[in-house]
Amino acid sequence: MTEQQYTYAVARIRSKELSLLSKSDIEQLMNCKSEKECLRLLTDKGWGKSEDENAEQLLNAEHEKTWELMHELVEDMSVFHTFLIGNDFHNLKAAIKQVYMDSEITDIYISHGTIKPELIYRAVKEHEFSQLPPHLSACAEEAYQIQLHTGDSQLCDIILDKVALETIYQEGKASGNELLSLYAELKVASSDIKIALRSVKTGKDKNFIERALAECESLDIRKLTVAALGGEEEICNYLSTTDYADAVSALKESPSAFERWCDNLIIKHIRPQKSNPFTISPLAAYILARENEIKTVRILLSGKRNDISDDSIRERLREMYV
Amino acid sequence: MKFDINTLGIVLALLGAVLAALMAGIGSAIAVGMGGQAAAGVVTEDPGKFGKVLILQLLPGTQGIYGLLIAFITLTQIGVIGGGGAEVTFAKGLLYFAACLPMAIVGYYSAVSQAKASVGSIGVVAKRPEQFGKAMLFPIMVETYAIFALLISILAITGVGNLNI
Numbered sequence: 001m002t003e004q005q006y007t008y009a010v011a012r013i014r015s016k017e018l019s020l021l022s023k024s025d026i027e028q029l030m031n032c033k034s035e036k037e038c039l040r041l042l043t044d045k046g047w048g049k050s051e052d053e054n055a056e057q058l059l060n061a062e063h064e065k066t067w068e069l070m071h072e073l074v075e076d077m078s079v080f081h082t083f084l085i086g087n088d089f090h091n092l093k094a095a096i097k098q099v100y101m102d103s104e105i106t107d108i109y110i111s112h113g114t115i116k117p118e119l120i121y122r123a124v125k126e127h128e129f130s131q132l133p134p135h136l137s138a139c140a141e142e143a144y145q146i147q148l149h150t151g152d153s154q155l156c157d158i159i160l161d162k163v164a165l166e167t168i169y170q171e172g173k174a175s176g177n178e179l180l181s182l183y184a185e186l187k188v189a190s191s192d193i194k195i196a197l198r199s200v201k202t203g204k205d206k207n208f209i210e211r212a213l214a215e216c217e218s219l220d221i222r223k224l225t226v227a228a229l230g231g232e233e234e235i236c237n238y239l240s241t242t243d244y245a246d247a248v249s250a251l252k253e254s255p256s257a258f259e260r261w262c263d264n265l266i267i268k269h270i271r272p273q274k275s276n277p278f279t280i281s282p283l284a285a286y287i288l289a290r291e292n293e294i295k296t297v298r299i300l301l302s303g304k305r306n307d308i309s310d311d312s313i314r315e316r317l318r319e320m321y322v
Numbered sequence: 323m324k325f326d327i328n329t330l331g332i333v334l335a336l337l338g339a340v341l342a343a344l345m346a347g348i349g350s351a352i353a354v355g356m357g358g359q360a361a362a363g364v365v366t367e368d369p370g371k372f373g374k375v376l377i378l379q380l381l382p383g384t385q386g387i388y389g390l391l392i393a394f395i396t397l398t399q400i401g402v403i404g405g406g407g408a409e410v411t412f413a414k415g416l417l418y419f420a421a422c423l424p425m426a427i428v429g430y431y432s433a434v435s436q437a438k439a440s441v442g443s444i445g446v447v448a449k450r451p452e453q454f455g456k457a458m459l460f461p462i463m464v465e466t467y468a469i470f471a472l473l474i475s476i477l478a479i480t481g482v483g484n485l486n487i
Contacts, residue, residue: 007356007359007360007363007441008359008360008362008363009363010360010363010445011359011360011361011362011363011364011441011444011445011448012363012364012366012367013363014363014364014444014445014448014449015363015364015366015367015368015448015449016367017449018448018449275442275445277360277438277441277442277444277445278438278441
């Protein structure tokens, strides 16, 4: 992969970055009185595909637009496997649940994975897990058997979530790209911290925590497990000795403040890509910026829809890339 | 028949001229190509910026012209163009060859480096077209070193022509 390969793509992304929502755009949305007014403003800014869309349709349309653009710019989409592989695991979980419930449910699959959701569903339905790629097949069979014999959906999810994190981590590190590698590291580390915190809140045992945490460089999961068994304070004490010391204040504030901190951390790390004219990194940064933007708008619209106070919505708003 | 080393003089001088045109030309072709890719990316989204990005794309093309100029001067000096049949000894041929090297080597590398600066500046124009003047200065800075190489190659080639060796 030579850096010239993405010269055209990065130049197009530079122009596309002009239409990303800025802090002042978010402020404008905050000043809208209702969800409808927000939707109108977003439509005026070119969001969505038609005028009469509801919030979810509008956000889905924007998600689709991002990936359509990437398909147009990048010939070999395997460079984005670090981002896409998580969708395969979501689709696998959905397929296992659908087969277990023996029901026809629509709209539970996510598009833009590395393989088609129909293939995953067929593999689970026919118990032909060898049809799946290696990163999915072994864990799919184990998770399916657990779901089938114990009915324990949480255990099934944990098995798949852990393999998902491990696969994202491997893909990120193997990509040879600094940004994708960093993204994988932050994704796994933040997920581990969230798992540890939830385990404390729900009183999970050591076996469960060990089964759920995924290895990464910036966290020692053995120490995190011990800390999680000791309680939230112990997790904070352990984190203050790691690269995630800044997360402690957010953790003490609220779980949503920590979620926001994780997203803002990624945005902080991808910002330098705004001035990088080569490599796949600016494209990866654009994808993350768009996902962050869509997430922020979703929070804002849902807040407006449910008449949540502006202060509460603001607490949850993410920093913007531009 | 005894081999006369001086017959290699013109070969070396010609090799120098060819290298200057070849390397600077290759550098510029790569560079303008890179600039073109970036320019096309911007124009796809905003055709109104065509004029500005075209100038930035063309900036690294000058090295190819400088290489051509050096080759032309050398070929004239050694009598390949315009006749004259000046005798080029081995020493003189070697000196012509050396005189062409600054343009050949600096021409290639400065073109490729200038292309990177141009692509960066095209990114600036994509986002802030009003900063075109400033953006143009960054690749122009790289041009300075290509001009230095051109200057030294011209001085050396004309100087070698006046030497009596």
